[in-house]
Amino acid sequence: MRFMVTAIDAFGHINAALGFAEGLKAAGHEITFAHREKHRNLAVKRGFSFIPFDETLVAVNTNEFLFQWIDAFADKFRQEPLKQCHDMIKDGSEEVAAPATLFKALNNAMDAIVSDKNNKFDAIIVDIPAPFPFLYKHSIPWFPLASLNPLVLYPSGPPPFSGYSVSSDQSNWDEFREAYQLAYAKLTEANNANLEAAGLKDVKFNPAIFVDNPPTFxxxxxxxxxxxxxxxxxxxxxxxxDAWVRQPDLDTEFVIPQKLQDKPGKLIYFSLGSLGSADLVVMKKIIAILAKSPHKFIVSKGPRGDALELADNMWGENYVNQIKVIQGVDLVITHGGNNTFMETLYYGKPMIVIPYFYDQYDNAQRVVDKKIGFRVNPYDIDEDYLLNCIENIFNDKEMIDRVKVISQNMRNSNSLNEAIKMIEKQIEQNNNNVL
Incomplete structure (x- = not known):
C-alpha cells in the first residue's frame, strides 16, 4: 500500500511520524514523506520517497516564527501553568493566535500534494495537533497520530497541560480548564474561522484537546x-x-568527546528541545547550576547555541545525534517533550524533566507519580534541589530498575504491528466498499 506521511513543522512531531513510517515500511508498504525540502535527507536515509512542500505556500520561516513567539511569551512560560493562562487572558495578546497562520500555510502545502493527480496514495498518516481541512476535502482515508502526552484523551483526568497529578485536589481542575480556554480563545477563533472558510462548519478546533477526532481510528x-x-x-x-521510536538520523556511533573522557562522574544528557532551548535565560541558568555538579554533561545547545558558553564539565553542539547520545548516557535531563520522553524511556534511562509548556508539564508530573524521575519547574529552579535530584536518582536502584522494566516492555511490545494491521484492514474494507 502507498502511504503519504506528514506532520506539522515541529521536530518532535516530524520525528514521531518518521518512527511510525518506519514500522509501515518494515511491513512492506511504500512510504512518501511530505515536508519541507530541508527534511529530504530524513526520508532518503530511511528509504522513503519524498515530496517537498511548495515553499511559496509555506514561505514563513518556521524557526524565526517560533523564536519570535517564544520571545513574546518567554516570561509567561517561566511561570506556573495556571498563572500563565491568567496572564495571557489579562494581556489579550494577539500573538496567541499566530500559530493559526502557520497551520493554514501547512494545510495549503499538504493539500497541493494530495490534489496533484500524479500522486496516488492509499492512505495518509498525519501527526498534526489540529483539524486540517485538506484531510476532509479528499476521499483518501487518513489516520492521525497523537505524539503528545495522552491526558488529552482522558476527559475524566486532570486538565491537559496543567501539570496536575491524578491525585491532586480536583477542586482546581475546572478553574484551569476555564482559564486555558480563555487564554487560547483567539487561537481557537482564528483556527475555526479557517475551518469555516474551508466549508467545514461542523469541524471545530479545541485547544485543550489539539488532536483530531479520527474518522475511523x-x-x-x-x-x-x-x-x-x-x-x-x-x-x-x-x-x-507502546513504542514507535525512530532509528537514529545519523548512523555513526556516539563517542564520548575527548574533553570529557578523563572527567569523573556519570555521563548526563541535557536538552530542552528545539523550542525550550531558544529561551537563553533558562538555558544559561541551568548550565550555571550543572557546572557545579561532579558529573559530566552532553548538552544539546539548540538553535541559539552559539550564544551559550559551556562549563569545563560539559561538551555540546547546537545539534547532537540525540538517539545515539541517549543510548550512551546514565541520565537524561529533558524538557519532557513527548518524543524525547519516549526515546529516553525506550532506552531505559531515568530522567529529570524541566517542562517548558503544554504537555511537557503532564509528562513531568507523570515521571513523579510513577517514580521514575523528578520534576523541576522552570519558574522555580533551585540549585540545591536540581543537584540533589541527580544524586538521588543515581542512589535509587529501585527507580533505575523501574525504568529498565518499562524499556524492556516497550521493546518487546507488538502494539505497532497490531496498529499497522488495523490500518491495512481498514483500507481493504474501504476499497471493497468502493467496489
Missing amino acids: GFYHYPAELDYTECGSRRPNWYRV
Whole structure:
C-alpha cells in the first residue's frame, strides 16, 4: 500500500511520524514523506520517497516564527501553568493566535500534494495537533497520530497541560480548564474561522484537546505502565502504541568527546528541545547550576547555541545525534517533550524533566507519580534541589530498575504491528466498499 506521511513543522512531531513510517515500511508498504525540502535527507536515509512542500505556500520561516513567539511569551512560560493562562487572558495578546497562520500555510502545502493527480496514495498518516481541512476535502482515508502526552484523551483526568497529578485536589481542575480556554480563545477563533472558510462548519478546533477526532481510528504513543487508565475511559477511536521510536538520523556511533573522557562522574544528557532551548535565560541558568555538579554533561545547545558558553564539565553542539547520545548516557535531563520522553524511556534511562509548556508539564508530573524521575519547574529552579535530584536518582536502584522494566516492555511490545494491521484492514474494507 502507498502511504503519504506528514506532520506539522515541529521536530518532535516530524520525528514521531518518521518512527511510525518506519514500522509501515518494515511491513512492506511504500512510504512518501511530505515536508519541507530541508527534511529530504530524513526520508532518503530511511528509504522513503519524498515530496517537498511548495515553499511559496509555506514561505514563513518556521524557526524565526517560533523564536519570535517564544520571545513574546518567554516570561509567561517561566511561570506556573495556571498563572500563565491568567496572564495571557489579562494581556489579550494577539500573538496567541499566530500559530493559526502557520497551520493554514501547512494545510495549503499538504493539500497541493494530495490534489496533484500524479500522486496516488492509499492512505495518509498525519501527526498534526489540529483539524486540517485538506484531510476532509479528499476521499483518501487518513489516520492521525497523537505524539503528545495522552491526558488529552482522558476527559475524566486532570486538565491537559496543567501539570496536575491524578491525585491532586480536583477542586482546581475546572478553574484551569476555564482559564486555558480563555487564554487560547483567539487561537481557537482564528483556527475555526479557517475551518469555516474551508466549508467545514461542523469541524471545530479545541485547544485543550489539539488532536483530531479520527474518522475511523488514530494512535497515541505511550507505554502501558504510564498510561492514564486510572482516569476512566479515553476518547473513542484512539489506540495506544507502546513504542514507535525512530532509528537514529545519523548512523555513526556516539563517542564520548575527548574533553570529557578523563572527567569523573556519570555521563548526563541535557536538552530542552528545539523550542525550550531558544529561551537563553533558562538555558544559561541551568548550565550555571550543572557546572557545579561532579558529573559530566552532553548538552544539546539548540538553535541559539552559539550564544551559550559551556562549563569545563560539559561538551555540546547546537545539534547532537540525540538517539545515539541517549543510548550512551546514565541520565537524561529533558524538557519532557513527548518524543524525547519516549526515546529516553525506550532506552531505559531515568530522567529529570524541566517542562517548558503544554504537555511537557503532564509528562513531568507523570515521571513523579510513577517514580521514575523528578520534576523541576522552570519558574522555580533551585540549585540545591536540581543537584540533589541527580544524586538521588543515581542512589535509587529501585527507580533505575523501574525504568529498565518499562524499556524492556516497550521493546518487546507488538502494539505497532497490531496498529499497522488495523490500518491495512481498514483500507481493504474501504476499497471493497468502493467496489
